Amino acid sequence: MTQLPAPGATPAAPPPAEPLPTTTPARPRWRETLGLLARNPTAAVSATVLVLIVLVAVFDETLAPYGPNEQDPSLQLQPPSRDHPFGTDEFGRDVFSRVILGAGTSLRVGFLSVAFALVVGTLIGLVAGYYGRWVDDTLMRLMDVLFAFPAVLLAIAIVAIRGAGPANAILAIGIVYVPIFARVTRASVLGVREEVYVRASRSVGASDWRLITRHVLPNAAPPIIVQTSVSLAFAVLAEAALSFLGLGPRRPNPSWGLMLADGRGFIEQAWWYAVFPGLAIVVTVLCFNLLGDGLRDVLDPRQRTLMAGGGR
Amino acid sequence: MTAPLLEVEDLRVDLRTPRGTAHVVNGLSYTVGPGETVAVVGESGSGKSVSVLALLGLLPERTATVTGRALLQGEDLLTMAPERLRRVRGPGVGMVFQDPMTSLNPVLTVGRQLTEGLRAHGPVSKAAARARAVELLGEVGLPDPGRAVDRYPHELSGGMRQRVVIAMALANSPALLVADEATTALDVTVQAQIIDLVERLQAEQGTGVIWITHDLGVVAGIADRVLVMYGGRCVEDGTVDDVLERPVHPYTRGLLGALPDLATADDADLATIPGTPPAPTDLPAGCVFWPRCPVRGDARCETEQPPLAVVGAGGGELPHRAATWCAEGEAS
Numbered sequence: 001m002t003q004l005p006a007p008g009a010t011p012a013a014p015p016p017a018e019p020l021p022t023t024t025p026a027r028p029r030w031r032e033t034l035g036l037l038a039r040n041p042t043a044a045v046s047a048t049v050l051v052l053i054v055l056v057a058v059f060d061e062t063l064a065p066y067g068p069n070e071q072d073p074s075l076q077l078q079p080p081s082r083d084h085p086f087g088t089d090e091f092g093r094d095v096f097s098r099v100i101l102g103a104g105t106s107l108r109v110g111f112l113s114v115a116f117a118l119v120v121g122t123l124i125g126l127v128a129g130y131y132g133r134w135v136d137d138t139l140m141r142l143m144d145v146l147f148a149f150p151a152v153l154l155a156i157a158i159v160a161i162r163g164a165g166p167a168n169a170i171l172a173i174g175i176v177y178v179p180i181f182a183r184v185t186r187a188s189v190l191g192v193r194e195e196v197y198v199r200a201s202r203s204v205g206a207s208d209w210r211l212i213t214r215h216v217l218p219n220a221a222p223p224i225i226v227q228t229s230v231s232l233a234f235a236v237l238a239e240a241a242l243s244f245l246g247l248g249p250r251r252p253n254p255s256w257g258l259m260l261a262d263g264r265g266f267i268e269q270a271w272w273y274a275v276f277p278g279l280a281i282v283v284t285v286l287c288f289n290l291l292g293d294g295l296r297d298v299l300d301p302r303q304r305t306l307m308a309g310g311g312r
Numbered sequence: 313m314t315a316p317l318l319e320v321e322d323l324r325v326d327l328r329t330p331r332g333t334a335h336v337v338n339g340l341s342y343t344v345g346p347g348e349t350v351a352v353v354g355e356s357g358s359g360k361s362v363s364v365l366a367l368l369g370l371l372p373e374r375t376a377t378v379t380g381r382a383l384l385q386g387e388d389l390l391t392m393a394p395e396r397l398r399r400v401r402g403p404g405v406g407m408v409f410q411d412p413m414t415s416l417n418p419v420l421t422v423g424r425q426l427t428e429g430l431r432a433h434g435p436v437s438k439a440a441a442r443a444r445a446v447e448l449l450g451e452v453g454l455p456d457p458g459r460a461v462d463r464y465p466h467e468l469s470g471g472m473r474q475r476v477v478i479a480m481a482l483a484n485s486p487a488l489l490v491a492d493e494a495t496t497a498l499d500v501t502v503q504a505q506i507i508d509l510v511e512r513l514q515a516e517q518g519t520g521v522i523w524i525t526h527d528l529g530v531v532a533g534i535a536d537r538v539l540v541m542y543g544g545r546c547v548e549d550g551t552v553d554d555v556l557e558r559p560v561h562p563y564t565r566g567l568l569g570a571l572p573d574l575a576t577a578d579d580a581d582l583a584t585i586p587g588t589p590p591a592p593t594d595l596p597a598g599c600v601f602w603p604r605c606p607v608r609g610d611a612r613c614e615t616e617q618p619p620l621a622v623v624g625a626g627g628g629e630l631p632h633r634a635a636t637w638c639a640e641g642e643a644s
Contacts, residue, residue, distance in 0.1 A: 133374060196414040197425075199370050203409075204429030204480060205402035214428070218419040 036298045043294020046287040053284055057103040064097035068254045077270040087272035089262070095273060099280050102254040106284070109170050109239040109248070114231045116174030121181025122217075122224055128182065129189030129220075130212055140186065143179035151176045151234075152241055159247040169248040173238045177231050184227045188220035195219070222299035226292050233288035240281050256281050315386075316343035317520040318367075318488055323380035325359070325366045325544075327592075334592035337363045338544040339380075344488065346518040349510075351535035351552075353526055353567070357589050359544035360524045361410070364490045366390075368405055369397055384488065402429045406486030410493035410524075412474035416465035422449070422476050423461035429483040448479040453505045471498045478506060482513070488520045489513070495530065507534050528571055532556055540564050543590050543600030546620060550632030560623045560634040562607045599636065610637035 037043050056063060072092035080087045086095035128139040146154070158172035192198065198215050206214075242248035243257025251258060256277040263274030325337040337359045344350050352360050365371050366378045367389050382389040384404055389397065401407075406429075409415040417425060426448060427441035436444075442461065449457035452475040465473055474497050481489060489510065495503040511534065513519045525531060531538055531552065538555040540548040540563065548561040559565045566585040587604035590596055596603055602613040612618070620635040 194372075195417075196409050196411055197417040199365075200407070200409050200415045200477065200480065201417070201425070201428055203368055203370060203401050203405075203407040204484065205398050205400075205432040206428055207398065207432060210428070210432065214420065214424075215417050219417065 033298055037294055040294045040297065042290050043298070046290040046294065049283065049287045050291065053103060053287075054107065056100055057107050060101045060104050064094075064100045066094040066097040068098055068101045069093065069252050070097075077266060077273070079270070080272055086276040087270060089259075089270070089273050090266060095259070095276055098254040098259060099256070099276050102256045102259060102277065103280065105166065105249050105253065105255045106236050106239055106257070106281070109166060109173065110232050110235040113170045113173035113235045113239075114177065114228060116170065117177030117181050117231065118224070118228055120174070121178040122185045124178070125182040125185025125187075126189055126212060126217060126220075129186035130193060130208070130216060136186070139182070143182045146175070147179040147183075152238065155238060155242060156245065156247060159242060164247045164250065166249045169239060169242050172242070173235050176238070177235070180231065181224065181227060184223050185220060188223045189216055192216050192219045222296075225299060226296045229288055229292035229295055233285040233292070236281065236284050236288070316383075317346050317348075317385060318344040318522075319381075319383040320367070321381040321383075323363060323366065323382060324378070325362050325371070326377040327362075327371075328375045328377075329593065332593045335595055336544050336592045337366065338595070340541075340544070340546055342539055342546065342549065344520040344522060346487075346520055347514045348537065349514065349521040349523055349535050351531040351538045352522060352524045352541060353528065353531060353538060354541035355526065355567075355589050357592070358541040359592070360541055361492050363541070363544075364407070364492060364522060364524065367490070368401055368407060369394075370407075399433065402433055402484040403486060405488045405490060406481035406484060408478050408481045408489070408491040408494040410496065412470050412477055412497050415477045416473055418465055421462050421464055422468070426461070426476065426480055426483055429480060433484060444483070445479075448483055449476070451482070451509060452476075452479045453502065453509070454479075471502050474498055475502070475506070478509075485513075485517060486519065488522070490522045490524070492524045493526075494523070496525065496527065503530070510534070528556070528568065540567070543595055544592060545600055545635065547601065547636065548632075548634040549620075550634075554632035558632070560632070561601075561636045562605050562638060563601045564634075566604075566606070601636075605638075607638045612637050 037047070070093060072088070075084070075088050075092040076090055078084060078088045078092075084094050084096060086099060089095055089098075124139050124143065128136040149157070155169075155172040155176050158175060159168050162168040162171065193216060195215075198211060201211060201215055239248055239255070240257030240260060243255045244261040246261070248257060249255040251262075259277035260274055260281070263270070263277065266273050320343070321341050323337055323340040324335075327334045327336055340359075340363055342350065352363075354360050362371065366376070367382050367384075369378075369389070369392075371378065378390055380390065384400065387400075389400065389405075392400065416422075423442055423445045426445040427436070430436045430441050430444060445461050446457045449460055454460050454472055454475050460468070460472070460476075465476070468476065474494070478491075478494055481491075491510070495506050498506065507530070510519075510521060514521060521534075523530070523535060535552050538549060538552055539546050540555065540561065542563050548555060548559065548564045555564060556568065559568055563585070570583045570585060585604055590600060590603065596614075598612065598614045598616055599605070599618050602608055605613065608614075616637075618635045618637045620633045622631045623634050
């Protein structure tokens with residue numbers, strides 16, 4: 001035998017002095033992430049359903065067969081039928097239309113409140129984790145104070161002070177989630193801050209701002225992304241809870257939480273009145289949670305290697 | 313002798329740890345002249361890395377206490393204002409870190425990281441920075457630098473990454489280059505390339521180099537002077553010839569004696585220094601090396617710390633010094 005067969009070696013090309021390793025094709029990381037996510041069935045289905053829900057919320061006026069407050073006194077509390085697939089409520093309004101039209105309210109409150117918490121919380125966590133010492137102590141003790149209150153109680157208190165309404169519901173839910181994002185970010189930053197590449201970059205004279213934006217934040221991001229997805233689920237739920245308690249959007253605007261609250265009174269005569277808005281909440285929350293789980297798996301470098309290896 | 317580039321005087325670093333204060337560097341003094349290469353050798357844990365990280369203020373502030381003086385071209389690095397220190401990092405002192413796997417940010421391309429130093433020290437256009445990055449990658453011997461510049465660290469091998477890390481340190485043509493185990497991860501041919509590159513820089517720009525390593529072969533090849541560290545102290549220093557050919561300190565002798573060579577019979581046991589280095593939280597009184605010392609030829613070994621004193625005929629500009637009670641009479 002003159003030569004050992006080289007496993008996996010390309011037979012044609014003679015090896016240069018040091019060939020560029022070809023294990024990973026040169027493609028951006030986010031595309032790799034999307035690819036892995038698509039191969040995770042649960043996450044892929046959740047993402048698809050969420051996209052559908054968002055589309056429904058965007059085109060609600062076109063999709064809803066009736067207006068939100070179109071009443072038909074002759075059709076009070078009718079069971080699901082061909083004309084009214086989710087039945088009607090006590091004023092003869094079409095539950096199907098109202099569930100569709102309520103999606104916008106629920107998602108808007110969810111997205112905006114989480115966006116608020118994400119921006120403010122991440123900023124606080126970044127600054128606290130990166131600078132440490134008294135900055136860290138001050139900011140995180142403040143967060144602890146916020147965290148000490150039960151979430152819904154705190155939201156109710158904020159709404160009670162500022163008055164009910166969608167804008168205040170967004171603010172209240174947002175404030176409630178700020179400490180969660182601050183903590184997740186800080187924990188992640190504490191780890192990344194000690195990485196050699198941060199030190200290496202500092203050793204060539206990079207400024208704090210550069211270190212934070214280029215090195216610390218991108219590498220600390222995966223847990224924050226997962227937290228965002230999970231928080232969206234909670235925020236939709238919180239919006240429903242606040243509406244249910246009469247602290248969110250006001251009647252007669254359609255909102256899943258409000259419909260659930262109103263339908264509760266008729267649960268014995270008309271189960272569809274409460275069940276369909278409830279189902280909408282369940283499906284949305286479940287999808288956000290499952291997507292969060294999928295993201296967590298995909299963004300974890302160790303899991304990622306396993307999955308990438310297994311897929312090829 | 314021309315004015316030294318770097319003058320370190322009585323550098324001490326204490327780190328607060330859960331098990332008490334660790335005295336990691338204990339009164340280290342040395343100078344590095346322009347164009348000179350000083351090799352710092354010693355076992356793991358002897359304080360080599362910490363002593364250079366301390367120079368650039370790269371130790372965690374809340375746990376590290378650094379005292380002494382470290383004059384870079386006459387300016388004390390240890391008392392410098394943070395913004396001034398930031399300006400010195402890069403053009404003043406460039407640093408190569410030892411672990412190529414963790415020294416690069418996984419989410420940035422090689423080019424972005426290479427040009428970071430350039431762009432941190434003045435306005436450089438994207439195109440110019442990129443051109444310089446390609447040039448630097450070529451200089452450190454990376455094949456196909458035009459393509460490598462757009463790659464991510466995980467797409468490069470360990471040796472290639474190490475060369476990127478070296479290129480990063482060289483980007484601002486530093487007056488002083490600190491290489492912490494810079495070539496340990498590389499195979500010998502690449503190692504030789506890097507050493508050539510550094511020597512060329514020294515000749516062209518008068519770069520001073522601190523080369524931390526435990527590879528005594530490299531030391532013999534590149535260093536002008538050698539500083540042997542043990543337990544956070546300098547136990548012996550001098551010219552390469554003095555230290556490697558005529559070692560005085562029992563530790564240096566042990567280190568040199570532990571070098572295997574090709575002539576050693578296959579079944580012969582490798583020579584070692586018995587025992588382990590002292591814990592920096594619990595340094596022995598007296599000579600730091602005495603618990604492991606095969607000689608212990610003096611009553612003062614266990615109680616009194618030997619000073620770093622000139623030994624041998626030397627003297628002059630580059631004296632051969634050693635901190636041991638056991639040198640007298642033996643060095644001639």
